[in-house]
Amino acid sequence: MNSAHLLKVDILEIAQKCVYCGYCSVCPTFKELNWESNHPRGILEQVKMYFNEKYTKDVSKSLFDAIFSCTMCKACENICIVDLPLLQVWEQIRQEAFRRGRWSSDLLSIYDKVKATHNIFGLPHNDRLDWAELCGINLSRRIKRKAPVAFFIGCQASYSGKMAGIAESMVKILRKARVNFTVLGDEEWCCGAPIFLGGGYTVGTSLAKHNYEELKKLGVKKIVSTCAGCYRSFKIVYPKILGDDWDIEVVHASELIDELVDKKKIKLLNTIDEKITYKDPCELVRHCGLSEAPRSIIKKFPNVRYEELPSNREEALCCGGGGLLKINNPKLVSEVNTKLVSEIEYTEADIVVSCCPLCVDTIQQGVKEKKLGIKVLDLVELVKMSMEVKK
Amino acid sequence: MTLKTRARSKFSRAFGNNFQDTLIIRLLYSRDIVALPSITKLVVSNIPDGVVLIKEIDDIVKVFQIANDEKIPVIPRLGGTSGFGGCLPYKKGVVIDLKGLKQEFLIDPGDLSVTVSSPYVFSDLQRSLNMQGFSLCSYPSSLYSGTIGGWFAQDGSGIGALKYGGSLDQVKEIEVVLPTGEIKNFSDEDKLSLFAGSQGTLGIITKLKLSVKFNTPLSYKACTYDSAKDLVVGLKSLNNLDIFSIWVMNPKQVALLNSTSDYALPERYLVIVSKEVNYKEEESEFYANFNQTIRENKGQILDDRYIKDIWKHRFRTFSLLKNTKTFLFGEAIIPIDKSDQYIKKIETFFNNQIQIEGTMISPEKLSLLYFVKEKDEISDIKTAMLFMKFYKIMKKVVKYKGHPYTTGLWFSGYYKHIYGNEQLLSYKAYKKSIDPKKICNPGKVISPRLKIFPLMKLKTALKLASEVIG
Numbered sequence A: 001m002n003s004a005h006l007l008k009v010d011i012l013e014i015a016q017k018c019v020y021c022g023y024c025s026v027c028p029t030f031k032e033l034n035w036e037s038n039h040p041r042g043i044l045e046q047v048k049m050y051f052n053e054k055y056t057k058d059v060s061k062s063l064f065d066a067i068f069s070c071t072m073c074k075a076c077e078n079i080c081i082v083d084l085p086l087l088q089v090w091e092q093i094r095q096e097a098f099r100r101g102r103w104s105s106d107l108l109s110i111y112d113k114v115k116a117t118h119n120i121f122g123l124p125h126n127d128r129l130d131w132a133e134l135c136g137i138n139l140s141r142r143i144k145r146k147a148p149v150a151f152f153i154g155c156q157a158s159y160s161g162k163m164a165g166i167a168e169s170m171v172k173i174l175r176k177a178r179v180n181f182t183v184l185g186d187e188e189w190c191c192g193a194p195i196f197l198g199g200g201y202t203v204g205t206s207l208a209k210h211n212y213e214e215l216k217k218l219g220v221k222k223i224v225s226t227c228a229g230c231y232r233s234f235k236i237v238y239p240k241i242l243g244d245d246w247d248i249e250v251v252h253a254s255e256l257i258d259e260l261v262d263k264k265k266i267k268l269l270n271t272i273d274e275k276i277t278y279k280d281p282c283e284l285v286r287h288c289g290l291s292e293a294p295r296s297i298i299k300k301f302p303n304v305r306y307e308e309l310p311s312n313r314e315e316a317l318c319c320g321g322g323g324l325l326k327i328n329n330p331k332l333v334s335e336v337n338t339k340l341v342s343e344i345e346y347t348e349a350d351i352v353v354s355c356c357p358l359c360v361d362t363i364q365q366g367v368k369e370k371k372l373g374i375k376v377l378d379l380v381e382l383v384k385m386s387m388e389v390k391k
Numbered sequence B: 001m002t003l004k005t006r007a008r009s010k011f012s013r014a015f016g017n018n019f020q021d022t023l024i025i026r027l028l029y030s031r032d033i034v035a036l037p038s039i040t041k042l043v044v045s046n047i048p049d050g051v052v053l054i055k056e057i058d059d060i061v062k063v064f065q066i067a068n069d070e071k072i073p074v075i076p077r078l079g080g081t082s083g084f085g086g087c088l089p090y091k092k093g094v095v096i097d098l099k100g101l102k103q104e105f106l107i108d109p110g111d112l113s114v115t116v117s118s119p120y121v122f123s124d125l126q127r128s129l130n131m132q133g134f135s136l137c138s139y140p141s142s143l144y145s146g147t148i149g150g151w152f153a154q155d156g157s158g159i160g161a162l163k164y165g166g167s168l169d170q171v172k173e174i175e176v177v178l179p180t181g182e183i184k185n186f187s188d189e190d191k192l193s194l195f196a197g198s199q200g201t202l203g204i205i206t207k208l209k210l211s212v213k214f215n216t217p218l219s220y221k222a223c224t225y226d227s228a229k230d231l232v233v234g235l236k237s238l239n240n241l242d243i244f245s246i247w248v249m250n251p252k253q254v255a256l257l258n259s260t261s262d263y264a265l266p267e268r269y270l271v272i273v274s275k276e277v278n279y280k281e282e283e284s285e286f287y288a289n290f291n292q293t294i295r296e297n298k299g300q301i302l303d304d305r306y307i308k309d310i311w312k313h314r315f316r317t318f319s320l321l322k323n324t325k326t327f328l329f330g331e332a333i334i335p336i337d338k339s340d341q342y343i344k345k346i347e348t349f350f351n352n353q354i355q356i357e358g359t360m361i362s363p364e365k366l367s368l369l370y371f372v373k374e375k376d377e378i379s380d381i382k383t384a385m386l387f388m389k390f391y392k393i394m395k396k397v398v399k400y401k402g403h404p405y406t407t408g409l410w411f412s413g414y415y416k417h418i419y420g421n422e423q424l425l426s427y428k429a430y431k432k433s434i435d436p437k438k439i440c441n442p443g444k445v446i447s448p449r450l451k452i453f454p455l456m457k458l459k460t461a462l463k464l465a466s467e468v469i470g
């Protein structure tokens, strides 16, 4: 059954329950913009005005502007003193903006691309595995083959040349561990994350159904993802929109790798000489509560030198790249990112690892802007480095 | 747009997009933690004419220039977490939002002090200090939203104040932009005392130097008392144990905490004590002394299992307002000797349907926060009536030699009760010298005249109304 309606909440009712304590001022974009209209509590105030005919017309522009300055990092919901489901409210406001024709042309173009081509880049289905060719990997015996495990590559790693190393590393890890896995090839459709973030559950559901059916055709019991966004979609959103039908176990690459290392299916042999720090992706830690598996792997690198970021786990700073903000306001992304990069600098780490292609991309940009010599890698890339025998 | 064209264009020219006066922005800046019932509009013009987002100190100087020329009130605002109306306009004007002021953080380990800009939120400040092995000495329980500047401007107090004192005891020096536009630094006790609790009526605080301490771990214990009277005996007896903080709840508050969490605390007067301990032996000694003191002074020691992780709750009092659409609160400071009588008074006044939480802010004084909550939104009239009820009980605190937590707007006129007559006179003289046009946050600290009936002051009107309606 389609239970998308379960995701709907009464946003006015929620806004009325805000006690205005201001704790949600931890919001990373509010911290840059500073106007009360961008404060999560201020957004709720505007929701109340939106439902008051006297103000609806005046408030809609500022409400919709504010909601598209949000990275969906969930810091506000996490700290909310009265446990308001703020992310659902934000999604619904975005949806309302869509209904009112208030999405920006850039946003609409992403939406249209995903709808038409099933990926955020608007590229053909056939190009989905070009990265493999680029990395010299032959996947022909894996594509759409029946297997208990599916590696869901995700749009970023599939189409963005910069991120191809993530998919390559994961495939090498899975092969080394002799995991019987499959990939969906040109039948892999966007998981729906960018659409869900816009509150677009109708289109999102059609993407989810397609992926689900393809996975079922191949007898997949477990799906593994290297992307925090895809992982969140499968873990949190699919069960809600597909209901009980969704019976596939969802694991993040870090969880699977940690298990593989423990079972000695792969060995982390090479020391990583550089000092490492780890950035928790918002979608992993705050949305899905996953924080320990990546740390557990890092600690298994021989003689590792590791330091936590000052803001870590639930309190991790947002990189600014989420919630479609890169499309809506790239300047704001860079401002938000600056705080994170300063924390990374503070640790004096040589390598910052994350588990999300969007974080990796955004931090890389921030590190480059500041001309720092810090390497930014996805955890699977680091695992591959430690696993491979040094030439 | 409500500013006169000339004034408006001056602000627009000076601040560009950092000046806004759309209806929505003006409404967003017309409240603090308390949403005002519309009936209050009869006495308070709390919707500003515009808002300036301050980015640098020079912006404040420019605001004062325009405001002096055009005689426009300037209302400073930081976290907006106060419930006393201090950051709300009384007769319109321009709100200056200082949250965007450039953040500075300069620690001086030798002097055990840190110099920070006023918009620093406590949790960020504490984190920055902890990263270097230091800690704030005392801080409010609005850790995640209150700012150091707003706290000092309200003469705030809080956790750790029992050992280290409140904001005035922490702050060693301030940088201020006076309404004249001069930028001044003050470190003498007299001026610091005037600025603490001045609610932004004497100028805008931009930087503060405050004492810090080494980050020492805390250890916790708890006990209960059967009555408010026993509670007072107990609180006094704890004074000898060099305690960091004492936190108190009335039985109704304990019951609410139990019902909204996994705790099963005995529904009596609950006291949670924390103490800095450097090593194991010090902790054992504290436990022994605590147990003995409680036993000898009518208390019941609470097993540690009851209070597991309760310290985390110290910033989460408002979580008890979950699923609440209306709430009102009061906060008063009361000498410990009289506190049992005042607690009883409040409880009786609200038919025992009132939540009370307290913090010892010095060995002699207890700060009491009390609130009522309603599941649904209530009508404006009902809210106003409840508001008056709170006013009535708050005003009674004076009889017990206590005073409202701060003046702000609602308790303007109580400055004398808080600081004494001599300081009131100094305050008035200084205010006159630096703000002759009375543009700096009017309506606060000293009770203003009513716009609809200028013969009467706001304090008198509220007193009368609270007697009739409350």
Ligand SMILES: Cc1cc2nc3c(=O)[nH]c(=O)nc-3n(C[C@H](O)[C@H](O)[C@H](O)COP(=O)(O)OP(=O)(O)OC[C@H]3O[C@@H](n4cnc5c(N)ncnc54)[C@H](O)[C@@H]3O)c2cc1C
Binding pocket: A020, A021, B032, B033, B075, B076, B077, B078, B079, B080, B081, B082, B083, B085, B086, B087, B088, B098, B118, B139, B140, B141, B142, B143, B145, B146, B147, B148, B149, B150, B151, B152, B153, B154, B155, B156, B157, B158, B159, B199, B200, B201, B203, B204, B205, B206, B318, B408, B441, B444
């Ligand atoms: C959950 C919660 C718990 C709280 N616990 C405590 C507590 O334990 N102890 C305590 O003392 N308070 C407490 N408070 C009250 C309040 O949060 C604090 O006093 C807080 O520090 C005020 O800071 P603010 O930044 O929100 O100030 P605001 O509310 O923005 O302003 C407070 C006053 O200061 C003035 N002001 C603001 N900025 C400046 C400036 N730069 N220069 C001059 N004047 C200025 C304003 O005009 C206003 O009069 C609590 C509030 C909440 C919501």
Ligand code: SF4
Binding pocket: A026, A027, A028, A029, A030, A040, A069, A070, A071, A072, A073, A074, A075, A076, A077, A086
């Ligand atoms: S999700 Fe993140 S960016 Fe969005 S309002 Fe909440 S804290 Fe701010």
Ligand code: SF4
Binding pocket: A017, A018, A019, A020, A021, A022, A023, A024, A025, A040, A041, A044, A076, A079, A080, A081, A082, A083, A084
């Ligand atoms: S933390 Fe929650 S209750 Fe507090 S102001 Fe933000 S949204 Fe409202």
